[in-house]
Amino acid sequence: SKHLEEEKKKTEALLYAMLPQHVANQLKEGKRVEAGEFQECTILFSDVVTFTNICAQCEPIQIVLMLNSMYLRFDRLTTVHDVYKVETIGDAYMVVGGVPVPVPTHAERVANFALGMIMAAKGVQNPVSGNPIQIRVGIHTGPVLAGVVGEKMPRYCLFGDTVNIASRMESHGVPSKIHLSSSAYQCLKYKNFEITERGEIEVKGKGKMHTYFLIRNK
Numbered sequence: 001s002k003h004l005e006e007e008k009k010k011t012e013a014l015l016y017a018m019l020p021q022h023v024a025n026q027l028k029e030g031k032r033v034e035a036g037e038f039q040e041c042t043i044l045f046s047d048v049v050t051f052t053n054i055c056a057q058c059e060p061i062q063i064v065l066m067l068n069s070m071y072l073r074f075d076r077l078t079t080v081h082d083v084y085k086v087e088t089i090g091d092a093y094m095v096v097g098g099v100p101v102p103v104p105t106h107a108e109r110v111a112n113f114a115l116g117m118i119m120a121a122k123g124v125q126n127p128v129s130g131n132p133i134q135i136r137v138g139i140h141t142g143p144v145l146a147g148v149v150g151e152k153m154p155r156y157c158l159f160g161d162t163v164n165i166a167s168r169m170e171s172h173g174v175p176s177k178i179h180l181s182s183s184a185y186q187c188l189k190y191k192n193f194e195i196t197e198r199g200e201i202e203v204k205g206k207g208k209m210h211t212y213f214l215i216r217n218k
Contacts, residue, residue, distance in 0.1 A: 019156050020084065020100040023148060035147030041098035042110040042141045042184060043158065043166035044083075046074075046117060048091040049134040049175045054126060062127040067091060070133065073120035081113040086158060092170075093117075096158060099146050107141055107187035111214055114139060114178045121176075138169025139214070140181040168203050169211070178214040185212045192218045 015024045026033050048054070048070070055063055074093055078085045086094040095113060098106030114137045122132045142162035149157045165181055173179035180188070185195060194215040203209045 019148070019154065023100065023156055027148070027154065033148045035145055036100070037143070037145055038099050038102060039143050040106070040141060041096055041102075041144055041162070042107045042139060042187065043144070043162055044095045044097075044110050044114055044137060044139050045167050045170035046093045046114075046135050046137045047170060049136055051091040054128050057128045066124060066127055066133065070121065070124045070135075073123065074117060077113055077116040077120060081109045081116065083109050083113050087155065096144075099144065099158065100156065107139075107184060108191050108193075110139055111178075111184075111188055111191075111193060112217060114214065115217060118176060118178065134175040136170055136173040136175055137178045138166055138171070138173050138181075139178065139184045140166035140169050141183040141187050165203075165206065168206060172201060172203055172211075174213075180212040180214055182210045182212070188214070194218055 012024075015028070018024075019027070023033050054066075071088060071093065075085065078095060083095045083097045084099060086096055088094070095110065096106075097103070097110040097113075103109070117135060117137060121135045124133045125131070126133045140162055142160070142165065144158045144160045144162050146156065146158050148154050169179045169181050169184075179198070180195065188195060194217075196213050196215055198211045198213055200208050200210050
């Protein structure tokens with residue numbers, strides 16, 4: 001009975017690492033998880049600068065060790081700042097504040113998490129150059145749909161234009177900088193952060209957008 005309880009805890013820990021707790025509990029009970037609509041949340045994407053070049057010049061194990069070192073640091077930060085890690089795709093890391101539990105401080109949580117990421121990346125070595133890796137970070141605030149997709153390996157996924165724009169903020173970003181959309185800036189401008197204006201840039205598929213850089217928490 002004791003061993004069974006221990007194994008049950010291990011299984012639950014694994015499930016809670018993959019899905020939000022209340023979603024995992026519903027699935028365990030055999031219930032269907034309804035998709036949810038969130039009026040406002042903040043989404044972050046990050047990636048490693050020149051990752052393709054690093055992959056071309058390294059052994060696979062070096063890439064795995066580098067990413068693992070980086071993701072362990074980022075995972076710890078998600079706990080510190082209470083944001084939800086949605087997924088990792090290659091070198092890209094995606095988190096959200098305000099989903100699956102809506103909170104008014106979603107933008108501040110993600111902003112502080114992003115600042116922590118920039119610091120954490122300095123502790124991860126680029127296997128090619130031996131220098132610390134550089135990451136690009138993009139943040140956008142807006143509405144999303146969220147729901148569980150798949151049966152074999154169910155994932156809690158986010159959908160909507162907010163996801164696309166957050167991804168664009170990252171891809172149009174600058175190494176070691178945190179790139180904010182104007183909606184993310186509106187949420188943060190009176191919250192004791194130092195923010196500089198980038199100005200108007202051409203964003204693929206979106207036209208001209210006014211964007212900003214998050215510098216630090218004052």
